[in-house]
Amino acid sequence: MAYQALYRVWRSQRFDDVVGQKAITQTLKNAIIQKKTSHAYLFTGPRGTGKTSAAKIFAKAINCKHSVDGEPCNECETCVAITEGRLNDVIEIDAASNNGVEEIRDIRDKAKYAPTQADYKVYIIDEVHMLSTGAFNALLKTLEEPPQNVIFILATTEPHKIPLTIISRTQRFDFKRISTQDIVDHLGYILKQINVEFDEQALYVIGRAAEGGMRDALSILDQTISFSDEKVTLTDAMQVTGSLTYEMMDQYISNCVSGDVEQALEVLESILSSGKEARRFLEDLLLYCRDVLMFQQAPNLLAEKVGNLTENFKELAKHTAAEKIYQMIQILSDTQNDIRFTNNANIYLEVATVKLAKSVKKPVEVSNETQSTPPEEIATLQQQIEHLRKELTELKKNGVTAKEAEPVKVTRATSSKNTLRIPTELVYKVLNQATKDHLLNVKNVWDDLLQMMSVTQRAMLKASEPVAASPNGLVIAFEYEIVCGRAMEDEEMQLAVHNNLSRLVNNYAPDMVCITKESWPKLRQSFISQNKETSGTGDPTNEDRSVNNEENHLLTEEEPVKEVNNQVVDEAIAMFGESLVEVIND
Numbered sequence: 001m002a003y004q005a006l007y008r009v010w011r012s013q014r015f016d017d018v019v020g021q022k023a024i025t026q027t028l029k030n031a032i033i034q035k036k037t038s039h040a041y042l043f044t045g046p047r048g049t050g051k052t053s054a055a056k057i058f059a060k061a062i063n064c065k066h067s068v069d070g071e072p073c074n075e076c077e078t079c080v081a082i083t084e085g086r087l088n089d090v091i092e093i094d095a096a097s098n099n100g101v102e103e104i105r106d107i108r109d110k111a112k113y114a115p116t117q118a119d120y121k122v123y124i125i126d127e128v129h130m131l132s133t134g135a136f137n138a139l140l141k142t143l144e145e146p147p148q149n150v151i152f153i154l155a156t157t158e159p160h161k162i163p164l165t166i167i168s169r170t171q172r173f174d175f176k177r178i179s180t181q182d183i184v185d186h187l188g189y190i191l192k193q194i195n196v197e198f199d200e201q202a203l204y205v206i207g208r209a210a211e212g213g214m215r216d217a218l219s220i221l222d223q224t225i226s227f228s229d230e231k232v233t234l235t236d237a238m239q240v241t242g243s244l245t246y247e248m249m250d251q252y253i254s255n256c257v258s259g260d261v262e263q264a265l266e267v268l269e270s271i272l273s274s275g276k277e278a279r280r281f282l283e284d285l286l287l288y289c290r291d292v293l294m295f296q297q298a299p300n301l302l303a304e305k306v307g308n309l310t311e312n313f314k315e316l317a318k319h320t321a322a323e324k325i326y327q328m329i330q331i332l333s334d335t336q337n338d339i340r341f342t343n344n345a346n347i348y349l350e351v352a353t354v355k356l357a358k359s360v361k362k363p364v365e366v367s368n369e370t371q372s373t374p375p376e377e378i379a380t381l382q383q384q385i386e387h388l389r390k391e392l393t394e395l396k397k398n399g400v401t402a403k404e405a406e407p408v409k410v411t412r413a414t415s416s417k418n419t420l421r422i423p424t425e426l427v428y429k430v431l432n433q434a435t436k437d438h439l440l441n442v443k444n445v446w447d448d449l450l451q452m453m454s455v456t457q458r459a460m461l462k463a464s465e466p467v468a469a470s471p472n473g474l475v476i477a478f479e480y481e482i483v484c485g486r487a488m489e490d491e492e493m494q495l496a497v498h499n500n501l502s503r504l505v506n507n508y509a510p511d512m513v514c515i516t517k518e519s520w521p522k523l524r525q526s527f528i529s530q531n532k533e534t535s536g537t538g539d540p541t542n543e544d545r546s547v548n549n550e551e552n553h554l555l556t557e558e559e560p561v562k563e564v565n566n567q568v569v570d571e572a573i574a575m576f577g578e579s580l581v582e583v584i585n586d
Ligand SMILES: [Zn+2]
Pocket: 064, 065, 066, 067, 072, 073, 074, 075, 076, 077, 078, 079, 080
């Protein structure tokens, strides 16, 4: 028999086998037991978390004549045929490849006919967010008048791309990332079944690398097995996943802790030149720091979990104050945020390394009390605090109470700037079909829209304005790059804009494209000149200029960013409280 990938062989065949989604599988089982199934389900969640497996199990359980407690028997002809994908009444569609309107029309026509072999016809549409607008409309028509004995299961990793009109007609289940422990347990179970020896720690390395997806975990395990001789070892798993050994991490972190910038940068360089990916390295560093904290609290528990702890690690954990580790975690997670939008992740890592080494050096000096802060530095700090105090008094005078005050923006100077990647193609795509009417529609309801958003979402959108709109897309320009960056990654906020707009403007649910105000004139200009060359069409946004300018003063009320020195950040936090101070890396 040809070799079959583990994830195929070990695909869950019963609800109880689906790892880490107990609440969902229990609900589905109950629905089947009580015969209270819905005609449309939406399964959302990261890849490899069991969405399509659960969909297939559901198709079996609802059609199996011998189902017990809502589980399929997996032995009868119906169950076997569904498992093997040859039952005509269970239709699996991959929207990533079948995204045409025709295919969905086909579903509409065929769905009308009663199932031939089973009790229920089940359509499983994977990656449903890939459907075109036309196909969504066709699907919507089917969901509006669901045929008898037909069930739709829509699966997606990107629910925010699905029109609200569809979502509202489905019963939604959010599959969550599977915990590392659950993955490790499952991998261990499989390895025992197939009689392969393993180091427990190797499974943790694989589990962490899989980032909550069982399919990825099984693929990595597959590779590791073929890589190792007889036994799956920690070293094998490290090699395959590209994880770092504890030794290399020890070296890097201890250089940072001792404030040896030069040495830390050297280790970093050798790590990166060995092919380590910056993002993965950051993640490993964060896990390492977390392990240090854990070791300080419960050494035995950690040893159990991770396995071999190096002597260096133990030494480091014993002699580094938890406070320092918290500082390091803060720097690392800030950096993690920063590198999401850049091609130059390595530079950010270098900056982070300098920050790590510097930041952890300071408390050491203070605690040793061998050096005191130079008088001139104290004078500067006093001046800065005085300045902030004046501003606070002014703010209070102007009637801003602490509760409703906008966050005070403090700029923390770093050596990087303008690193946000503007999604030019997406902007062009919107501009290609942009109309003045679409934009005016959005502008007319913009204030209402803001009212519908949560406080933080509103704060984010306050310094932004819609600058172009097409039937499917909306370009929003943000005053500040940092806010734009956050908006880009805030799927929840984008979904809220999408959904609320569809309520305010008759079913208009465009995808949001975030750009900076600074980049807008350039983007617009280059689009126009490109368009002139090819077709000669005018600028769809041209007529809206006056509107933009008129409203600018309304939409850009936000306080200007205040340039304040690094050292003042902590004082500012002390004065205004953590919640009121928003540190911006500029
Ligand atoms: Zn059966």
